[in-house]
Structures are given as C-alpha cells and as structure tokens.
Amino acid sequence: MGPVRAAAVSTATAPLPRRGAAEPAPRLAVVSAAVPLRRPLTSRIPWTLVVFLVMATVPWVGSRYDTFLAGQIVIDALFAVSLNLLLGTTGLVSFGHVAYFGVGAYVCGILMKTYDWPFSLAFPAAGLGAALFALISGFFCVRLMKLYFAMLTLAFSQIVWAVAYKWNDVTGGDQGLPEIPYPNLDWMSAIPGCADLSVGARFYLLSLALVAVSLAIVHRIVRSPFGRVLTTIRDNPERAAFLGVNVRLYQLAAFVIAGGFAGLAGALYGIFSRGVFADYVFWSKSAEILIMTILGGAGYFWGPPVGAAALVWLNQAVTDYTQYWSFVLGAILLVLLFGFPGGIVGGLVLLWRRLRRFRRNRTGDDGQRHA
Amino acid sequence: MSPSFLFSQFMGGLTTAMFLFLIASGLSLVFGVMRVINFAHGSFYMIGAYLAWQVVQWLQPSGGVFWIAALAAALGVALLGALTERVFFRSLYGREELYQLLFTYALVLILGDAAKFLWGTDQLSVSTPPALAGGVTIFGTTQPLYTLFIIAIGPAIAFILWLVLNRTGTGRMVRAAQMDREMLDALGANVSLIYTGMFALSAFLAGLSGALVTPIQSIVPGMDVLIIVQAFIVVVIGGMGSLWGTFWGSVIYGQVLSFGILIFPGFSLFSVFALMAVILIVRPWGLFGRPL
Numbered sequence: 282m283g284p285v286r287a288a289a290v291s292t293a294t295a296p297l298p299r300r301g302a303a304e305p306a307p308r309l310a311v312v313s314a315a316v317p318l319r320r321p322l323t324s325r326i327p328w329t330l331v332v333f334l335v336m337a338t339v340p341w342v343g344s345r346y347d348t349f350l351a352g353q354i355v356i357d358a359l360f361a362v363s364l365n366l367l368l369g370t371t372g373l374v375s376f377g378h379v380a381y382f383g384v385g386a387y388v389c390g391i392l393m394k395t396y397d398w399p400f401s402l403a404f405p406a407a408g409l410g411a412a413l414f415a416l417i418s419g420f421f422c423v424r425l426m427k428l429y430f431a432m433l434t435l436a437f438s439q440i441v442w443a444v445a446y447k448w449n450d451v452t453g454g455d456q457g458l459p460e461i462p463y464p465n466l467d468w469m470s471a472i473p474g475c476a477d478l479s480v481g482a483r484f485y486l487l488s489l490a491l492v493a494v495s496l497a498i499v500h501r502i503v504r505s506p507f508g509r510v511l512t513t514i515r516d517n518p519e520r521a522a523f524l525g526v527n528v529r530l531y532q533l534a535a536f537v538i539a540g541g542f543a544g545l546a547g548a549l550y551g552i553f554s555r556g557v558f559a560d561y562v563f564w565s566k567s568a569e570i571l572i573m574t575i576l577g578g579a580g581y582f583w584g585p586p587v588g589a590a591a592l593v594w595l596n597q598a599v600t601d602y603t604q605y606w607s608f609v610l611g612a613i614l615l616v617l618l619f620g621f622p623g624g625i626v627g628g629l630v631l632l633w634r635r636l637r638r639f640r641r642n643r644t645g646d647d648g649q650r651h652a
Numbered sequence: 653m654s655p656s657f658l659f660s661q662f663m664g665g666l667t668t669a670m671f672l673f674l675i676a677s678g679l680s681l682v683f684g685v686m687r688v689i690n691f692a693h694g695s696f697y698m699i700g701a702y703l704a705w706q707v708v709q710w711l712q713p714s715g716g717v718f719w720i721a722a723l724a725a726a727l728g729v730a731l732l733g734a735l736t737e738r739v740f741f742r743s744l745y746g747r748e749e750l751y752q753l754l755f756t757y758a759l760v761l762i763l764g765d766a767a768k769f770l771w772g773t774d775q776l777s778v779s780t781p782p783a784l785a786g787g788v789t790i791f792g793t794t795q796p797l798y799t800l801f802i803i804a805i806g807p808a809i810a811f812i813l814w815l816v817l818n819r820t821g822t823g824r825m826v827r828a829a830q831m832d833r834e835m836l837d838a839l840g841a842n843v844s845l846i847y848t849g850m851f852a853l854s855a856f857l858a859g860l861s862g863a864l865v866t867p868i869q870s871i872v873p874g875m876d877v878l879i880i881v882q883a884f885i886v887v888v889i890g891g892m893g894s895l896w897g898t899f900w901g902s903v904i905y906g907q908v909l910s911f912g913i914l915i916f917p918g919f920s921l922f923s924v925f926a927l928m929a930v931i932l933i934v935r936p937w938g939l940f941g942r943p944l
Contacts, residue, residue, distance in 0.1 A: 374750045421933045427749050428689060429936040432888055436929040439881060443921040565877055568691075568757045575754065605769060611761030618755050619743070 329583075333493050340482035341474070352485045354586075354593045356550045359492045361573045361585030362499055363542035368571070369579040370503055371535040372515030373423075376431040376567050377438030378543055380418070381411040383562035384441060385544025386551035387452055390461045393552070395451075400464030404491070404548050411544020412537050414441075419536035423529045438564055446559040457558030461551050488549045495542055500582055502538060511535050572614055578624030587625050656792040661910050663790075667799045669906025670806030674861035675879060676886040676898050677813060678854035684893025685830050685850045686745070688752050692759035694880030695767075696733060696855045700725045700862025701871045702767055705776045718781040718867070726860035733855025737848050745847075760876060768873050778866035798867055805864070809857070810899045817895065826850065830893070885928045891941020900940060 339351040360382055367373040389407035392398040398406070418437040422430055445452045452458065466483040469475045475483065502508050514521045514528055522528050551557040560566075577588025592610075599609050621628045679693045703725035704718075711717045736759065744752050784797040817823035828836045829846050837843045869875075882905070890901025908927060912920030937943045 368750070374748075374753070376753070421929075425932065425936050428687070428892075429932060431689070431749070431753065432884065433929060433932040433936075435881075435884070436888075436925055436932060439925040440922060440929060443919075443925050447918045447921060449918075563877075564881060568754075571750075571754065572757075575750075605765045607761040608765035608769075611758040611765070614754060614758035614761070615740075618751055618758065619740075622751070 333489070336489055337486065340478055340485060345479075345481070348482055348485050350593055350597060352488060352553050354590045355485075355489050355492045356546050356553060357570070357573060357589035357593060358586035359495055359549075360543055360546040361570055361577070361589050362496055362582070363539045363546065364570055365574050365579055365582075365585045366499060366503065366511075366535055366539040366542070368574055369581075369584070370508060370515065371511045371532055373532060373536070374427065374431050375422075375434040375536075375539075376571070377434035377436070377564065378539070378570060379562055379564070379566040380434070380438035380441040381415050381540035381543035382547035382550070382566075382570075383438075383445060383557075384414045384540075385411040385547030386557045386561060387445060387458070387547075388544070389548030390458045390551040390557040391451065393464075394458055394461050400552075404545065407548035408541045408545040411547065412541030415537045415540025415543075416533070419533050419540065423532040423536060435564055435567070438562065438567060442559060442562040442564070445562050452557075452559070455559060457556055457560075458551075459556040461556055463552060484552060488553065491545070491549065495545055496586075499538075499542060503582060507531075507534075569610075572610065572617075575617060575622075576613065576624055578626035578628075580623060581626040581630075584624050584626040591625060659791045660793040660795075661914065662907070663793070663795055663799065663803075665906035665910030666803050666903070667906070668909060669902040669904075670802050671861060671865060672882055672886050672905060673806045673899055673902035674809060674864065675858055676883040676890075676902060677809065677895065678857035679883050680887045680890070680893055680895065680898040681813075681850055681857075682854045683887065684895075685826060686847060688741075689749075689756070689884075690854070691753065691756040691880055692736070692763065693756075693854070693858050693883060694876040694878075695760050695763035696729050696858035697862040697865075697879055698767060698871075698876040699732065699763060700729045700859030701866050701875070702771050702776070702862075703728045703859065704863035704866050705771070705778050705871055708778050716781075718778065721778075722860060722863035725863040726856045729859025729862070730852045730856035733858075734848050734852040736855075737851035741851070742844075760880075764873065764876055767876075771871075773873050775870040775872050777870040780867040796868075802864065806899070806902075810895065813895055822849075882924075885924055888928050888938060889931050891938025894938060894941040897938050897940030901938065904939075 336351060336355065340348050343351070360378075363381075364375065364378045367375050367378070385407040388410035389400075389403045392403040392406055393400065418434075422433050422437070425433055446455055448454065449456075463480045463484055464487070466480055466487065469478070469483045469486070475486070478486075503511075510521065510526055510531055513524075514526065514531055518528050521531075547561075550561070573588040573592050574585045575588070576591055577586065578584030595609070595613070596606060599606050603609070617624065623631065675693070675697055678696075679690060682688055682690050682693075704721045707721035707724045708717055711720065740755065741752075744755055780796075780798050784801050787794045787796045788800070789795075815823075817826060825836070825841055825846055828841070829843055829850075833843055886901040886905050887898055888901070889904055890897030890899065904927075905924060908924055909920050912923040916923065931938060
C-alpha cells in the first residue's frame with residue numbers, strides 16, 4: 282500500500298497531537314480530519330456549497346439527459362456515503378448494503394403507488410423501514426467477525442431479493458412495481474424560475490435538496506464524538522472495548538443509520554427511475570456500490586460522491602463506444618486495487634502533497650503558514 | 653403425494669446437490685487454505701462450460717468427444733486459475749479481506765464480459781454423451797442415466813479429495829498450510845506452490861462442473877453470478893473450509909430447494925437464503941466446520 286497509505290495517514294494525524302509509534306495504522310487509508318489549519322484562499326471557498334449550487338443549475342443549463350445523469354449521481358452519492366459510514370468510518374465490510382436501499386425503494390413505492398400516500402410521509406417511512414430492517418438484521422450481523430459478517434449481510438440482501446422477486450401481491454414479483462407516481466410538486470411553481478420545469482426536473486431539484494440535507498447530517502454524525510468512537514472501533518476494536526465502549530452497540534448504531542440513509546436513497550431512486558424492480562436488490566448491486574465507494578476513496582467523506590460522479594459519467598461515456606462496460610469496470614477496479622487503494626480523492630491528495638513538497642524544496646522554505 | 657413423486661423430487665434435489673458439491677468443493681478448499689472467498693469461482697465454472705462447448709465444436713460431435721472436452725475444459729480453467737493466483741492474487745495475501753473480495757469481483761466482471769465477447773450472448777448447448785443418453789426406471793419414475801452419473805460422481809470426487817487431503821504427503825502439507833502458513837514456510841515447505849496448486853485444483857473442479865452441466869443446462873451469460881450465490885449457501889451451511897461439510901451442505905440445500913417448492917411454492921428461494929442466514933447466526937462456522 283506504501284506511499285498512498287503513508288501520505289493519507291500523516292494527513293489524518295497532522296492537526297492532532299502526534300500519535301505514539303505503537304498506534305496501529307488505520308486499516309483503510311482514512312482521513313478523518315483532513316481540514317488543515319492553514320487558510321489559504323482555496324480553502325476559504327465553501328466548496329460543498331459551490332458544488333451544490335452548480336448541481337442545482339443542471340436542469341436549466343443542461344439537457345434532459347444531463348438532468349437524468351445528475352439525478353443518478355446525486356442518489357448514488359447518498360447511497361455510497363451511507364455505505365461508507367460502515368466501510369470507511371466503522372470498518373465494517375458489508376456485502377449486502379443494497380438490501381436497505383431496496384427496502385426503502387419498495388416501502389416508498391408501495392406506499393405511494395398502492396396506498397396513495399403523499400411523498401412527504403412515504404419518504405420518511407422508507408428511511409424508517411430500512412432502518413428497522415437494518416436494526417433487525419444488524420443485530421445478528423455485528424456479532425460476527427469479518428468474512429462471516431460479509432456473508433451474513435449478503436444472505437440478508439438475498440432474502441430481500443427473494444421476497445421482492447416472489448411476493449407477487451405486494452412487490453409485483455418479477456414484474457416489479459412500474460409507474461410509481463411522482464410526488465405532487467406543483468408548489469414549486471411558486472419558486473421563481475421553476476415554473477417552466479418539467480416534473481422530472483423538479484423531482485431532481487427536490488432529490489438534490491434532500492440528499493444535501495442527508496449528507497450534511499451524515500457529515501455531522503461522522504465528525505461528532507459518536508463518529509470518533511466509530512473510527513476508534515475501526516482502528517482498534519480491542520482498544521475501544523478496553524476503554525469501555527460497547528463495540529457491538531456502536532457498530533449496530535452505525536449499521537442502522539447507514540441502513541436508514543440507504544433506504545432514503547432507495548426511495549428517491551424508485552421514483553427517479555419510474556419503478557422498483559427486484560433486479561435493484563440483486564447482490565451484484567452491493568458490489569457495484571462498494572466499487573463506487575472505493576473508486577472515490579473510502580477514507581474520505583467526499584470520496585463516495587466523487588466515486589458516484591466518476592462512475593456514472595464513465596458508464597455513459599464507455600457505453601457510447603462499447604457494450605463491454607463490465608469489462609472496463611473490472612479493469613478500473615484492478616487498477617484501483619493494485620495502484621490507487623486511496624481512490625480518486627486519495628490520489629488527488631497524494632498529488633497535492635507531492636506538488637507542495639516539490640514547491641517547498643524549490644523555494645527552500647516552507648512556503649506555508651502552519652498554525 | 654405418491655411415493656414415486658416424492659422419489660423423483662428427492663432425485664431432483666440430489667442431482668442439484670451433487671452439481672453444487674462439485675462447484676462448492678473448490679470454493680471451500682480455497683477458503684479453507686487461504687481464507688479467501690472467491691467470487692470468481694462461478695466465473696471459472698462458466699468458462700468451463702463455454703470451453704467444453706468450444707472443444708466439442710472443434711472436434712465434431714462423435715463418440716467420446718464429450719469426455720475429452722470436459723477434461724480439456726477443466727484443465728484449461730485450472731491453468732487460468734493458476735495464472736490468476738501467480739500474477740494477481742499473490743500480492744493480495746495479507747491485505748484486507750475487502751481488497752481480496754473486490755479483486756475476485758473484478759475477475760467476475762472481466763471474465764463475464766470476456767465470455768460474452770468470445771462466445772456471444774446466445775444460448776449454447778451440448779448434447780448428452782451417447783453412452784449416457786438413455787434412462788432407467790426406478791420406483792416407477794424414469795431417471796436419465798446422465799443424472800445418475802452426476803449423482804455417482806459427486807461422492808466419488810468427495811472421496812478422492814478426502815483421500816488426497818488425508819492420506820497423502822501433499823494433503824498433509826495442505827492441511828498444515830491451513831493451520832499455520834508461517835510455520836510451514838519456516839520449516840522449508842514451498843507454501844507458495846501449495847497455494848498455486850490449491851487455486852488450480854479449485855479452478856479445475858469449477859471448470860469440470862461447468863463442463864459436466866452442459867448436457868442438462870444451456871450455457872448462458874449470467875450463469876456465473878447465479879451459481880456463485882448458491883455455492884456460497886452450500887459452503888456456509890456445511891462449514892467454510894470443511895470438505896464433508898460442503899458435501900452434506902449441498903445435500904441439505906438440494907433437498908430444501910426440492911421439497912421447499914412443495915411446501916411453500918414460490919418461497920423455496922427464500923427458504924434457502926433464510927437457512928443460510930440462520931446457520932450464520934447460530935453457527936457461523938457451519939454444521940460440520942470448526943470455529944476459526
């Protein structure tokens with residue numbers, strides 16, 4: 282893993298008091314507090330707000346297809362961030378995260394289509410439903426060690442798939458639930474500039490806003506004392522237990538939160554893609570979302586959204602030329618695993634540090650004001 | 653429900669079971685020695701099926717061609733497995749499980765598309781070898797000879813594997829590698845060769861089962877991801893890394909699937925995954941395995 286891990290770890294430790302040599306290296310190259318204390322111009326710009334605003338202009342400046350891609354990115358970003366709460370923050374490798382995404386999609390879809398619930402109720406219900414299922418399944422999962430944990434999450438996700446695939450009366454079976462209605466978004470006409478937007482574009486804006494709020498909440502959770510405990514568990518579960526932390530309880534809490542947000546992403550996705558189908562819940566989707574997370578960089582909060590954007594963009598760029606998208610994805614994955622375990626964000630951080638070191642060596646002084 | 657109906661249901665379950673055992677035994681071997689869950693095992697199986705079809709095409713269907721094709725396919729896949737281990741997998745030992753899992757998943761993606769590229773997306777099929785084309789009547793049901801052959805070959809392979817693992821010097825080395833790799837290495841054994849050998853053997857079994865399945869199932873893209881989950885279930889039920897566990901796990905799986913259809917129509921899929929989950933919860937090391 283060499284330089285990538287070393288660089289990422291030292292970034293993580295930079296603002297903190299120096300850790301002892303006995304400190305085990307984080308298992309994934311993880312930066313939990315990458316905010317440097319110096320404040321050059323570039324870091325005074327609120328980048329997340331800028332990205333959010335740029336994404337919000339897509340329905341006006343882009344085509345319908347661009348809006349579609351942007352919607353895909355936004356929803357995948359939330360899904361991948363929820364997975365990364367397990368993977369990057371808590372150090373749990375789930376191979377069945379798509380189960381909670383699927384439960385959310387089905388709960389929201391069934392409530393809106395079959396029972397005519399309004400979106401404002403069905404959406405939170407989807408999150409709660411997924412969180413509840415995560416509570417039940419997670420209760421058993423967190424008891425198991427690594428590979429068994431991965432297998433049990435896989436088993437639960439396949440149970441969801443089997444139910445979705447066969448329970449015709451409720452889930453529509455292999456026909457799925459097509460034509461889930463859009464929520465009533467007439468109120469958006471009152472917002473200046475939105476009057477001419479199609480309902481699809483409006484739903485994209487609503488999704489963007491909901492995802493932004495969700496990401497803000499997850500970000501808050503990761504940076505909270507609770508999130509710190511999760512990171513401690515990831516780095517060294519035994520030490521966390523010695524400190525009096527109830528490791529399983531914290532892991533379960535992370536599992537439930539991750540499941541809930543995955544459910545919200547699923548609810549949005551069902552409406553966005555105009556239907557919920559059993560294919561969404563097949564186990565290979567869990568692998569895809571893992572790849573997305575790793576591609577962006579599991580060690581960084583903004584890694585998974587970057588991975589989502591990169592993968593959605595790559596997918597449409599590659600499928601223009603060839604039908605062998607899986608082959609390309611597999612090749613990307615190989616490059617990632619053997620060359621850039623830190624993902625895109627990890628690679629950029631490494632590049633940035635190299636550039637800085639290069640500049641520092643050339644000018645002969647630090648060139649930076651360290652607080 | 654007449655006895656002959658139940659019997660044919662039982663035989664159906666047993667056929668499924670023995671096929672799954674052929675596939676899952678390789679998965680279980682690799683897990684036992686290297687502690688790696690190989691998602692690409694299903695892809696090896698699929699490549700075995702395609703290779704068998706290809707060899708049959710080359711040699712033109714006649715007498716013993718099927719058996720040559722099956723052996724060639726298994727050997728071809730074994731070579732592929734050995735190469736994979738030597739070139740890529742080698743550098744992943746000692747890394748996190750996630751990287752190993754994702755690497756094997758990358759192989760799934762790459763091999764799946766490679767098969768589509770080489771053999772297209774149409775269904776392909778291979779005819780039953782003439783010697784086993786007929787059927788025999790047992791308890792008033794007609795059982796094709798080929799499925800009886802499969803039912804016989806499962807225990808035969810299990811017995812051979814058991815013999816090799818427990819009664820030969822090589823087998824002793826493998827079991828030692830399973831227990832303590834570093835110690836075996838320190839004692840001067842060529843552990844790296846053992847690992848390559850195990851990977852090749854596991855791929856051989858996958859390729860062989862892929863080839864043997866062709867007379868009764870058509871070869872289609874996507875058969876890799878469908879089979880791997882079933883193989884996981886079998887291995888989990890019996891105990892990851894345990895040979896006889898995998899054998900009995902497949903028998904249980906086959907019967908649950910076969911009779912589950914009678915009891916809860918439509919929910920037999922659910923029942924096998926539920927069984928897998930319950931076993932992982934109650935006894936993560938499986939019915940016949942030992943705790944890690």
